[in-house]
Amino acid sequence: MEAKATADPTFGAALADAHRAYAEERDTLAPSDAGRRPRGGVGGATTGVKCLHAHYAHTRAGGSNPVGALVAGWVEPLDCTGPCVSGTPPGLDPAWREPG
Numbered sequence: 001m002e003a004k005a006t007a008d009p010t011f012g013a014a015l016a017d018a019h020r021a022y023a024e025e026r027d028t029l030a031p032s033d034a035g036r037r038p039r040g041g042v043g044g045a046t047t048g049v050k051c052l053h054a055h056y057a058h059t060r061a062g063g064s065n066p067v068g069a070l071v072a073g074w075v076e077p078l079d080c081t082g083p084c085v086s087g088t089p090p091g092l093d094p095a096w097r098e099p100g
Contacts, residue, residue, distance in 0.1 A: 001070075
């Protein structure tokens, strides 16, 4: 993706815009008294691509993200017919459930 951002100035500018927009939105949502402030853009990166899943999530949450849009084209439609995760990983209590 970094090579694509370098070779394609439009894609590169859109990626930089996605990092800026992500950081601005995140910073408006973070409490002002937070002890540690997050840094960077999507996935904590300031440039380039750190985590494809973070870019995809940004796109699915409504962000304009060229990397996330590409990933969406690769993985959608999400047509799982069963659980995405099966079995119990070592060390995980099988009785544990998400709160709420």
